[in-house]
Amino acid sequence: MKLLVLGAGGRLGAALLREYRSKFDVAGFNHTQLDLSDFGAVREKLRNTSFNILINAAGFTKVDLCETEPDRAFLINAQAPHVLTEICEEKNARLIHFSTDYVFDGDKHEPYTEEDQACPISVYGESKLAGENNVLAAKRQNLVVRVSWVFGPDRPSFIDAMIQQAQENQEVDAVADKHSTPTYTLDIAAMLPRFFDENVSGGILHFANAGQCSWQQYAQWAVDCCRDAGFPLKAKTIGETKLRDMANWIARRPVYSVLSTSKYTKLTGVSPRTWREAVSDYITRFYPKK
Numbered sequence: 001m002k003l004l005v006l007g008a009g010g011r012l013g014a015a016l017l018r019e020y021r022s023k024f025d026v027a028g029f030n031h032t033q034l035d036l037s038d039f040g041a042v043r044e045k046l047r048n049t050s051f052n053i054l055i056n057a058a059g060f061t062k063v064d065l066c067e068t069e070p071d072r073a074f075l076i077n078a079q080a081p082h083v084l085t086e087i088c089e090e091k092n093a094r095l096i097h098f099s100t101d102y103v104f105d106g107d108k109h110e111p112y113t114e115e116d117q118a119c120p121i122s123v124y125g126e127s128k129l130a131g132e133n134n135v136l137a138a139k140r141q142n143l144v145v146r147v148s149w150v151f152g153p154d155r156p157s158f159i160d161a162m163i164q165q166a167q168e169n170q171e172v173d174a175v176a177d178k179h180s181t182p183t184y185t186l187d188i189a190a191m192l193p194r195f196f197d198e199n200v201s202g203g204i205l206h207f208a209n210a211g212q213c214s215w216q217q218y219a220q221w222a223v224d225c226c227r228d229a230g231f232p233l234k235a236k237t238i239g240e241t242k243l244r245d246m247a248n249w250i251a252r253r254p255v256y257s258v259l260s261t262s263k264y265t266k267l268t269g270v271s272p273r274t275w276r277e278a279v280s281d282y283i284t285r286f287y288p289k290k
């Protein structure tokens, strides 16, 4: 089995590449090595690279920028995955493509399943949904893996920004009326190989750590874990703000986008660990060294 990871310089792609190096025959291309918006270069480079599983962790992930640059969003998040499916069909390879909880509108009050209708409310979400559809329309049994609130050691995310703010200030606030589930890149890396088998059917799968929270609860737990890990912070308590206070956001975001992982558990017999355990593990392993 030969794996190729695209987006290998990103938060998720870098984690996958590192975690798989000791277990699989794996290579990766980062943005500089392969620009997904240059379809000619993509075709040429991938036709000359040997793989039977292509993992696409690359994407135009800046949610607000997608609103102002919709052509770029659709080029990278929707049209490029279509080109990847064509190349995979030629090479008889399987495509595993990452997508997002932002394909949902957030009107639901319980976790979204793979059967729920996607109805994005942002250009980012629309472009990612178009990418999903392109990947699933191919003849091959391709897989779309939706993840939410991704964090990990390879690129800072919300949790790292909150910890930094709490290091520098005594008062820190976070949004308390938007809910989803933080998902650890190292846990995604551990969950994915169960689907490398050729005989596993394709379709959509939701990966997330277990449980749900607001950004305020997520940040508060991160601060609590830092305290327990002996990593000193000025702020001890994270205050609450409202979504409507986020005046500088351009894109609309779903207020509730928890992904149900019951399909994953049904297929594998395994339940993901809770987001609290995952955050605690991340901070214990990586923060005291920072």
Ligand SMILES: NC(=O)c1ccc[n+]([C@@H]2O[C@H](COP(=O)([O-])OP(=O)(O)OC[C@H]3O[C@@H](n4cnc5c(N)ncnc54)[C@H](OP(=O)(O)O)[C@@H]3O)[C@@H](O)[C@H]2O)c1
Residues within 6 Å of the ligand: 007, 008, 009, 010, 011, 012, 013, 030, 031, 032, 034, 035, 036, 037, 056, 057, 058, 059, 060, 061, 076, 098, 099, 100, 101, 102, 128, 146, 147, 148, 149, 150, 151, 155
């Ligand atoms: N982060 C989250 O909270 C989150 C939540 C839900 C779903 N997801 C999904 O998870 C996947 C991985 O996201 P991530 O968190 O790892 O995001 P990320 O750190 O932004 O990684 C995306 C990677 O794609 C690269 N990229 C952007 N434009 C490209 C292009 N034209 N050609 C080649 N590479 C390009 C980026 O490179 P540059 O940095 O150089 O532009 C970056 O390395 C994406 O599909 C995303 O939609 C993420």
